Amino acid sequence: MVEKVRPGEMGQTSRPPWDPNGHLAGPGGRRRRWWPRRRLAQVAAVIAILAFVVIGGGGLGSWLYVRSLENQVDKLDAFQGLQEEQRPVRAADSALNFLVVGKDRAEPGDIVSRTDTIMLFHVPHSRDRAQLISIPRDTWTTIPQSLPEDGGGPVKAKINAAYAWGGVPLLVRTIEGFTGVRVDHVVVVDFEGFGKVIDGLGGVDVTVDGPFKSDLAPGGVLQPGVHHMNSALALDYARQRKQFADGDYSRMRHQQAIIAAVVQEATSKGVVTNPGQLNDFLRATAGAVQVDQNLSVFDTLWGLRQIRVESIAMLTSPTTGTGMVGDQSVIFPDLAASERLFAAVKDDRMDDWLTQNRSAVNGN
Numbered sequence: 378m379v380e381k382v383r384p385g386e387m388g389q390t391s392r393p394p395w396d397p398n399g400h401l402a403g404p405g406g407r408r409r410r411w412w413p414r415r416r417l418a419q420v421a422a423v424i425a426i427l428a429f430v431v432i433g434g435g436g437l438g439s440w441l442y443v444r445s446l447e448n449q450v451d452k453l454d455a456f457q458g459l460q461e462e463q464r465p466v467r468a469a470d471s472a473l474n475f476l477v478v479g480k481d482r483a484e485p486g487d488i489v490s491r492t493d494t495i496m497l498f499h500v501p502h503s504r505d506r507a508q509l510i511s512i513p514r515d516t517w518t519t520i521p522q523s524l525p526e527d528g529g530g531p532v533k534a535k536i537n538a539a540y541a542w543g544g545v546p547l548l549v550r551t552i553e554g555f556t557g558v559r560v561d562h563v564v565v566v567d568f569e570g571f572g573k574v575i576d577g578l579g580g581v582d583v584t585v586d587g588p589f590k591s592d593l594a595p596g597g598v599l600q601p602g603v604h605h606m607n608s609a610l611a612l613d614y615a616r617q618r619k620q621f622a623d624g625d626y627s628r629m630r631h632q633q634a635i636i637a638a639v640v641q642e643a644t645s646k647g648v649v650t651n652p653g654q655l656n657d658f659l660r661a662t663a664g665a666v667q668v669d670q671n672l673s674v675f676d677t678l679w680g681l682r683q684i685r686v687e688s689i690a691m692l693t694s695p696t697t698g699t700g701m702v703g704d705q706s707v708i709f710p711d712l713a714a715s716e717r718l719f720a721a722v723k724d725d726r727m728d729d730w731l732t733q734n735r736s737a738v739n740g741n
Contacts, residue, residue, distance in 0.1 A: 446663045447674050455545045455563035455669035465559040465723065470502040472725040476552055476560045477509075478540065479632075480567055492540045492548070493616075494632060497558065499722045504680055506688040508727050509636070510718070511629040512536065513696060517707040518555050522547055535707060555710075556719040562677070563669040570665025572608035574639060577654075577661040578646065580607045581638035583614065586630065590620055611635050625708065626693065630739050633691040640686040690731060691739045694718070 455476075468474055479494030497510040514537040523532040524542055539551035549560050575581055583606050589599040593610045606614065615635050621627035643658060668674065695714035699706060721730035731738065 446659055449660070449663040450674055451667040452670045452672075453545060453563070453565065453667045455549060455560075457546045459546060459550060465553055465557055467559050468561070468723060469725040472502050473500040473561050474498070474558050474722065475500070476549060476563045478545065478548065478563065478565045479571075480540070480565060492537050493628075495536065495548070495552070497552070497556065497560075497722070498564075499558075499727060500681060500684070501725050501727060505683040506690075507681075507684050508690045508692060508722070508731075509633065510692045510694055510722070511633065512552070512555075512694045513625050513629065513708045515625060515699075515706065515708045516555070516694070516696070516710055517702060518551070518710065520547070521550050521554055533702075535705070556715070556722070558719050558723050562672045564672075565667040566665055567667075570661065572612060573661040574658070574665055575606075575608040575611055575635075577657045578639065578642045580605050581611060581635065581642045582606075583611060583634055583638045585614070586634075587621070587627075589614060589617070591617070606638075611638075624699070629693055633739055637686050637689075637691070644686070690727075692718075692737055693739060695737075 475498040477494075477496040477498050478492050480492045493514055495512045495514060497512065499508045499510065501507075514535065516536040517533065518536050519531055520534050520536075520539045520542065521531050522543060523529055523534075536551060536555065539548040543550075545563055545565065549563065552558075553560055582603050584603050585599050585601055587601055590597060591599065591610060591613050593613055594604075599614075615628065615632045617631075618624045618628040646654065695711035695718060697709045697711045699708050701707070718730060718734075721727050
Protein backbone atom coordinates (compact mmCIF):
# COMPACT_ATOMS: atom_id res chain seq x y z
CA MET A 378 0.00 0.00 0.00
CA VAL A 379 1.22 3.48 -0.84
CA GLU A 380 -0.48 6.27 1.03
CA LYS A 381 -0.71 9.70 -0.52
CA VAL A 382 0.30 12.39 1.91
CA ARG A 383 -1.20 15.85 1.96
CA PRO A 384 -0.25 18.67 4.30
CA GLY A 385 -2.04 18.12 7.59
CA GLU A 386 -4.00 15.03 6.54
CA MET A 387 -3.75 11.49 5.26
CA GLY A 388 -4.99 11.24 1.71
CA GLN A 389 -6.45 8.37 -0.24
CA THR A 390 -4.42 5.27 -0.90
CA SER A 391 -3.17 4.27 -4.33
CA ARG A 392 -2.11 0.84 -5.54
CA PRO A 393 0.86 -0.75 -3.82
CA PRO A 394 4.41 -0.15 -5.08
CA TRP A 395 5.00 -3.92 -4.83
CA ASP A 396 2.71 -6.91 -4.63
CA PRO A 397 2.83 -9.84 -2.17
CA ASN A 398 5.00 -11.82 -4.58
CA GLY A 399 7.71 -9.19 -4.43
CA HIS A 400 7.13 -7.42 -7.73
CA LEU A 401 7.10 -3.67 -8.18
CA ALA A 402 3.84 -2.65 -9.85
CA GLY A 403 4.26 -0.65 -13.03
CA PRO A 404 1.95 1.29 -15.34
CA GLY A 405 -1.21 -0.53 -16.37
CA GLY A 406 -0.76 -3.12 -13.67
CA ARG A 407 2.40 -4.55 -15.26
CA ARG A 408 4.90 -6.02 -12.84
CA ARG A 409 8.50 -5.06 -12.48
CA ARG A 410 10.83 -7.49 -10.79
CA TRP A 411 11.57 -6.33 -7.25
CA TRP A 412 13.08 -9.27 -5.36
CA PRO A 413 15.44 -11.70 -7.08
CA ARG A 414 14.13 -15.28 -6.81
CA ARG A 415 17.09 -16.15 -4.65
CA ARG A 416 17.82 -13.12 -2.50
CA LEU A 417 21.43 -12.17 -2.70
CA ALA A 418 23.12 -12.21 0.66
CA GLN A 419 23.75 -8.54 1.39
CA VAL A 420 25.48 -6.64 4.04
CA ALA A 421 26.41 -3.04 3.64
CA ALA A 422 29.30 -1.86 5.64
CA VAL A 423 31.15 1.27 6.40
CA ILE A 424 34.02 -0.32 4.56
CA ALA A 425 34.88 2.78 2.57
CA ILE A 426 35.12 4.63 5.86
CA LEU A 427 36.08 2.09 8.52
CA ALA A 428 38.12 -0.49 6.68
CA PHE A 429 40.41 2.10 5.13
CA VAL A 430 40.75 3.82 8.49
CA VAL A 431 42.64 0.87 9.98
CA ILE A 432 45.67 1.80 7.93
CA GLY A 433 46.01 5.02 9.92
CA GLY A 434 49.16 3.83 11.66
CA GLY A 435 50.76 2.48 8.51
CA GLY A 436 53.07 5.37 7.83
CA LEU A 437 53.67 7.63 4.87
CA GLY A 438 54.02 4.79 2.38
CA SER A 439 50.53 3.50 3.20
CA TRP A 440 48.99 6.91 2.84
CA LEU A 441 50.69 7.48 -0.51
CA TYR A 442 49.30 4.15 -1.62
CA VAL A 443 45.80 5.15 -0.55
CA ARG A 444 46.14 8.35 -2.54
CA SER A 445 47.01 6.27 -5.59
CA LEU A 446 43.70 4.40 -5.19
CA GLU A 447 41.61 7.57 -5.21
CA ASN A 448 40.81 7.28 -8.90
CA GLN A 449 39.71 3.65 -8.53
CA VAL A 450 36.75 4.57 -6.33
CA ASP A 451 33.69 5.29 -8.45
CA LYS A 452 31.99 8.62 -7.85
CA LEU A 453 28.24 9.23 -8.03
CA ASP A 454 26.03 12.31 -8.15
CA ALA A 455 24.38 11.62 -4.79
CA PHE A 456 22.77 15.04 -4.37
CA GLN A 457 21.36 15.59 -7.85
CA GLY A 458 18.21 17.71 -7.81
CA LEU A 459 18.29 18.45 -4.06
CA GLN A 460 17.26 22.02 -3.26
CA GLU A 461 19.53 23.65 -0.71
CA GLU A 462 16.72 25.60 0.95
CA GLN A 463 14.80 22.36 1.57
CA ARG A 464 17.67 20.53 3.25
CA PRO A 465 18.57 20.48 6.97
CA VAL A 466 21.30 22.84 8.12
CA ARG A 467 24.83 21.47 8.34
CA ALA A 468 25.87 19.64 11.51
CA ALA A 469 27.09 21.65 14.46
CA ASP A 470 30.81 22.16 15.08
CA SER A 471 31.97 20.54 11.83
CA ALA A 472 30.63 17.10 12.71
CA LEU A 473 30.15 14.80 9.71
CA ASN A 474 27.29 12.51 8.76
CA PHE A 475 27.73 9.76 6.18
CA LEU A 476 24.82 7.87 4.65
CA VAL A 477 25.99 4.27 4.10
CA VAL A 478 23.89 2.19 1.72
CA GLY A 479 24.23 -1.52 0.98
CA LYS A 480 22.77 -2.56 -2.34
CA ASP A 481 22.28 -5.73 -4.32
CA ARG A 482 23.70 -5.68 -7.82
CA ALA A 483 20.77 -5.98 -10.21
CA GLU A 484 20.47 -9.34 -11.97
CA PRO A 485 19.82 -9.59 -15.73
CA GLY A 486 16.26 -8.47 -16.38
CA ASP A 487 15.98 -6.40 -13.20
CA ILE A 488 14.73 -2.88 -13.76
CA VAL A 489 15.49 -1.55 -10.30
CA SER A 490 18.09 -2.19 -7.61
CA ARG A 491 17.21 -2.43 -3.95
CA THR A 492 18.90 -1.77 -0.66
CA ASP A 493 18.61 -3.98 2.39
CA THR A 494 20.89 -1.85 4.52
CA ILE A 495 20.70 1.84 5.44
CA MET A 496 23.03 3.33 8.04
CA LEU A 497 23.89 6.79 9.29
CA PHE A 498 27.53 7.11 10.35
CA HIS A 499 28.02 10.11 12.64
CA VAL A 500 31.50 11.46 13.34
CA PRO A 501 31.70 14.20 15.99
CA HIS A 502 33.89 17.26 15.79
CA SER A 503 36.60 15.49 17.83
CA ARG A 504 37.06 12.86 15.05
CA ASP A 505 38.15 10.24 17.61
CA ARG A 506 34.95 8.17 17.83
CA ALA A 507 31.74 7.60 15.90
CA GLN A 508 28.19 6.27 16.06
CA LEU A 509 26.76 3.88 13.48
CA ILE A 510 22.96 4.00 13.39
CA SER A 511 21.07 1.33 11.44
CA ILE A 512 17.71 2.38 10.02
CA PRO A 513 15.43 -0.61 9.34
CA ARG A 514 14.75 -0.99 5.63
CA ASP A 515 11.03 -1.59 6.34
CA THR A 516 10.62 1.65 8.31
CA TRP A 517 7.23 3.17 7.41
CA THR A 518 7.75 6.82 6.57
CA THR A 519 7.15 9.52 3.99
CA ILE A 520 8.94 9.26 0.66
CA PRO A 521 9.01 12.80 -0.78
CA GLN A 522 8.51 11.65 -4.36
CA SER A 523 6.66 8.65 -5.80
CA LEU A 524 6.70 7.00 -9.22
CA PRO A 525 5.19 9.10 -12.03
CA GLU A 526 2.31 6.64 -12.45
CA ASP A 527 1.49 7.12 -8.77
CA GLY A 528 1.25 10.87 -9.23
CA GLY A 529 4.83 11.77 -8.41
CA GLY A 530 3.97 13.35 -5.05
CA PRO A 531 4.83 12.41 -1.45
CA VAL A 532 3.69 8.98 -0.32
CA LYS A 533 3.88 6.77 2.73
CA ALA A 534 5.94 3.62 2.07
CA LYS A 535 8.84 1.55 3.33
CA ILE A 536 11.95 3.67 3.51
CA ASN A 537 13.96 1.51 1.10
CA ALA A 538 11.41 2.20 -1.63
CA ALA A 539 13.13 5.57 -2.03
CA TYR A 540 16.24 3.91 -3.45
CA ALA A 541 14.23 1.78 -5.88
CA TRP A 542 12.18 4.72 -7.12
CA GLY A 543 14.82 7.44 -7.32
CA GLY A 544 18.25 6.05 -6.53
CA VAL A 545 20.63 7.69 -4.09
CA PRO A 546 19.33 11.28 -4.44
CA LEU A 547 15.79 10.30 -3.44
CA LEU A 548 17.11 8.17 -0.59
CA VAL A 549 19.14 11.15 0.66
CA ARG A 550 16.02 13.34 0.56
CA THR A 551 14.05 10.68 2.41
CA ILE A 552 16.68 10.13 5.11
CA GLU A 553 17.09 13.87 5.64
CA GLY A 554 13.32 14.23 5.97
CA PHE A 555 13.04 11.27 8.33
CA THR A 556 15.95 12.23 10.61
CA GLY A 557 16.27 15.99 10.24
CA VAL A 558 20.01 15.34 9.85
CA ARG A 559 21.92 16.69 6.87
CA VAL A 560 23.79 14.05 4.90
CA ASP A 561 27.30 15.33 4.16
CA HIS A 562 28.57 12.34 2.22
CA VAL A 563 27.28 9.07 0.76
CA VAL A 564 28.98 5.67 0.57
CA VAL A 565 27.35 2.86 -1.44
CA VAL A 566 28.66 -0.68 -0.91
CA ASP A 567 27.76 -3.57 -3.19
CA PHE A 568 27.40 -7.24 -2.31
CA GLU A 569 29.99 -8.71 -4.63
CA GLY A 570 32.68 -6.25 -3.63
CA PHE A 571 32.09 -6.72 0.08
CA GLY A 572 32.52 -10.48 -0.29
CA LYS A 573 35.91 -9.88 -1.91
CA VAL A 574 36.95 -7.75 1.06
CA ILE A 575 36.13 -10.58 3.49
CA ASP A 576 37.89 -13.21 1.41
CA GLY A 577 40.87 -10.92 0.94
CA LEU A 578 41.29 -11.04 4.71
CA GLY A 579 41.08 -14.83 4.74
CA GLY A 580 37.68 -14.67 6.43
CA VAL A 581 36.60 -12.98 9.65
CA ASP A 582 35.86 -14.02 13.24
CA VAL A 583 32.23 -13.19 13.95
CA THR A 584 30.53 -13.39 17.33
CA VAL A 585 27.26 -15.28 16.83
CA ASP A 586 24.63 -14.22 19.37
CA GLY A 587 22.30 -17.22 19.07
CA PRO A 588 21.87 -20.52 17.21
CA PHE A 589 22.16 -19.86 13.46
CA LYS A 590 21.01 -22.35 10.84
CA SER A 591 22.81 -22.31 7.52
CA ASP A 592 23.50 -24.85 4.81
CA LEU A 593 26.95 -23.27 4.60
CA ALA A 594 27.79 -23.89 8.27
CA PRO A 595 29.60 -27.05 9.46
CA GLY A 596 26.87 -29.36 10.71
CA GLY A 597 24.21 -26.93 9.49
CA VAL A 598 24.04 -24.92 12.73
CA LEU A 599 26.36 -22.46 14.43
CA GLN A 600 26.00 -22.21 18.19
CA PRO A 601 26.54 -18.93 20.09
CA GLY A 602 30.17 -17.92 20.23
CA VAL A 603 32.97 -16.81 17.91
CA HIS A 604 33.11 -18.50 14.50
CA HIS A 605 35.50 -17.98 11.60
CA MET A 606 33.48 -17.22 8.46
CA ASN A 607 34.30 -16.90 4.79
CA SER A 608 32.38 -14.40 2.68
CA ALA A 609 29.55 -16.77 1.75
CA LEU A 610 28.80 -17.75 5.35
CA ALA A 611 29.27 -14.21 6.70
CA LEU A 612 26.89 -12.73 4.15
CA ASP A 613 24.37 -15.51 4.77
CA TYR A 614 24.50 -14.64 8.47
CA ALA A 615 23.99 -10.97 7.63
CA ARG A 616 21.05 -11.73 5.34
CA GLN A 617 18.94 -14.09 7.43
CA ARG A 618 15.99 -12.75 9.39
CA LYS A 619 13.07 -15.19 9.23
CA GLN A 620 14.70 -17.75 11.52
CA PHE A 621 15.06 -15.19 14.30
CA ALA A 622 12.22 -14.11 16.56
CA ASP A 623 12.92 -10.41 16.08
CA GLY A 624 13.55 -10.65 12.33
CA ASP A 625 15.08 -7.49 10.90
CA TYR A 626 16.41 -6.41 14.29
CA SER A 627 18.62 -9.52 14.42
CA ARG A 628 19.72 -8.92 10.86
CA MET A 629 20.83 -5.39 11.66
CA ARG A 630 22.78 -6.57 14.72
CA HIS A 631 24.46 -9.23 12.63
CA GLN A 632 25.37 -6.75 9.91
CA GLN A 633 27.00 -4.56 12.53
CA ALA A 634 28.84 -7.56 14.01
CA ILE A 635 30.33 -8.35 10.61
CA ILE A 636 31.39 -4.75 10.09
CA ALA A 637 33.23 -4.86 13.41
CA ALA A 638 34.75 -8.24 12.52
CA VAL A 639 36.12 -6.96 9.20
CA VAL A 640 37.75 -3.95 10.82
CA GLN A 641 39.09 -6.04 13.71
CA GLU A 642 40.50 -8.66 11.34
CA ALA A 643 42.27 -6.07 9.22
CA THR A 644 43.77 -4.54 12.35
CA SER A 645 44.84 -7.75 14.08
CA LYS A 646 46.45 -9.25 10.97
CA GLY A 647 48.74 -6.29 10.53
CA VAL A 648 47.46 -5.52 7.06
CA VAL A 649 49.30 -2.21 7.08
CA THR A 650 52.68 -3.88 7.54
CA ASN A 651 52.27 -6.53 4.82
CA PRO A 652 52.51 -5.00 1.33
CA GLY A 653 50.80 -7.94 -0.35
CA GLN A 654 47.87 -8.02 2.08
CA LEU A 655 47.57 -4.24 1.99
CA ASN A 656 47.43 -4.26 -1.80
CA ASP A 657 44.74 -6.96 -1.94
CA PHE A 658 42.69 -5.46 0.88
CA LEU A 659 42.66 -1.89 -0.36
CA ARG A 660 42.01 -2.78 -3.99
CA ALA A 661 39.12 -5.03 -2.98
CA THR A 662 37.73 -2.26 -0.79
CA ALA A 663 38.14 0.38 -3.49
CA GLY A 664 36.26 -1.83 -5.92
CA ALA A 665 33.42 -2.44 -3.50
CA VAL A 666 32.25 1.13 -3.06
CA GLN A 667 30.96 4.26 -4.69
CA VAL A 668 31.13 7.65 -3.00
CA ASP A 669 29.67 11.06 -3.70
CA GLN A 670 31.54 13.41 -5.98
CA ASN A 671 32.59 15.72 -3.14
CA LEU A 672 34.19 13.03 -0.97
CA SER A 673 37.97 12.82 -1.10
CA VAL A 674 38.92 9.34 0.06
CA PHE A 675 42.42 10.38 1.11
CA ASP A 676 41.38 13.50 3.02
CA THR A 677 38.49 11.68 4.69
CA LEU A 678 40.68 8.81 5.86
CA TRP A 679 43.30 11.16 7.18
CA GLY A 680 40.64 13.06 9.11
CA LEU A 681 39.23 9.85 10.62
CA ARG A 682 42.55 8.14 11.35
CA GLN A 683 42.02 8.17 15.15
CA ILE A 684 38.80 6.12 15.02
CA ARG A 685 39.11 2.46 16.00
CA VAL A 686 36.46 -0.22 16.10
CA GLU A 687 36.23 -0.09 19.90
CA SER A 688 35.34 3.60 19.73
CA ILE A 689 32.34 3.07 17.46
CA ALA A 690 28.92 2.80 19.14
CA MET A 691 26.48 0.72 17.11
CA LEU A 692 22.81 1.65 17.43
CA THR A 693 19.45 1.06 15.79
CA SER A 694 16.94 3.80 15.06
CA PRO A 695 14.17 3.56 17.71
CA THR A 696 10.98 1.76 16.70
CA THR A 697 7.72 0.69 18.30
CA GLY A 698 7.76 -2.71 16.57
CA THR A 699 6.28 -4.32 13.50
CA GLY A 700 2.77 -4.27 12.08
CA MET A 701 0.77 -4.48 8.90
CA VAL A 702 -0.20 -1.73 6.46
CA GLY A 703 -2.45 -3.34 3.91
CA ASP A 704 -0.66 -6.53 2.93
CA GLN A 705 2.80 -5.23 3.87
CA SER A 706 4.73 -6.05 7.01
CA VAL A 707 6.37 -2.81 8.12
CA ILE A 708 8.34 -1.39 11.03
CA PHE A 709 6.88 1.65 12.77
CA PRO A 710 9.38 4.27 13.97
CA ASP A 711 9.18 5.55 17.52
CA LEU A 712 8.86 9.15 16.44
CA ALA A 713 9.48 10.75 19.84
CA ALA A 714 12.55 8.65 20.62
CA SER A 715 13.85 9.04 17.07
CA GLU A 716 13.48 12.80 17.29
CA ARG A 717 15.61 12.86 20.45
CA LEU A 718 18.28 10.61 18.95
CA PHE A 719 18.60 12.46 15.67
CA ALA A 720 18.49 15.86 17.39
CA ALA A 721 21.58 14.71 19.32
CA VAL A 722 23.20 13.69 16.04
CA LYS A 723 22.31 16.99 14.41
CA ASP A 724 23.60 19.05 17.34
CA ASP A 725 26.67 16.85 17.88
CA ARG A 726 25.55 15.92 21.41
CA MET A 727 25.78 12.16 21.08
CA ASP A 728 28.01 11.80 24.13
CA ASP A 729 25.17 13.13 26.28
CA TRP A 730 22.61 10.94 24.51
CA LEU A 731 24.75 7.80 24.97
CA THR A 732 25.21 8.55 28.66
CA GLN A 733 21.43 8.70 29.06
CA ASN A 734 20.70 5.70 26.82
CA ARG A 735 23.48 3.17 27.45
CA SER A 736 21.13 0.22 26.96
CA ALA A 737 20.43 1.36 23.39
CA VAL A 738 23.94 0.44 22.22
CA ASN A 739 23.76 -2.89 20.40
CA GLY A 740 25.71 -5.57 22.20
CA ASN A 741 25.18 -4.08 25.68
